[in-house]
Amino acid sequence: KTTAQENMSEISVSASSGLTEDQLDRLAGLERLDALDRRDRRDACAAAEAAAVRLGRLDRLDSFDAEAQGRALLKRLVDECGQEHLVSGWPRDRAASADERRLQSQLLALHRSLAGGLDGYVCRARELLEASRLGRNPL
Numbered sequence: 281k282t283t284a285q286e287n288m289s290e291i292s293v294s295a296s297s298g299l300t301e302d303q304l305d306r307l308a309g310l311e312r313l314d315a316l317d318r319r320d321r322r323d324a325c326a327a328a329e330a331a332a333v334r335l336g337r338l339d340r341l342d343s344f345d346a347e348a349q350g351r352a353l354l355k356r357l358v359d360e361c362g363q364e365h366l367v368s369g370w371p372r373d374r375a376a377s378a379d380e381r382r383l384q385s386q387l388l389a390l391h392r393s394l395a396g397g398l399d400g401y402v403c404r405a406r407e408l409l410e411a412s413r414l415g416r417n418p419l
Contacts, residue, residue, distance in 0.1 A: 350384030
């Protein structure tokens, strides 16, 4: 429509609806805002879907990385921190079972939640036990 046709259309709507020109302008402005809001919501949904896809890919990568980190942490705890009891009874030189992978995952979660990590916790615990054995109270 041309501007003249739009104006004629507005005048006929105004006359038939009893709305003033200011009210019609406000209504047109609200319609424009509604259209922008619909576009923004549509764009936000598309962005959220794309982010979910990327996050799913990252979760898969993180799970592989977390599994390797869990194995490395368990190896460090056994080799460097004297925590052999964690793996006693496990056969060597084979793929980890579901229970072993679950233990590695739990150890990794605990490691990430402790200041200084799980190996730092073991070292601090040993120091405190030794101090207690010697009768020294650090508190």
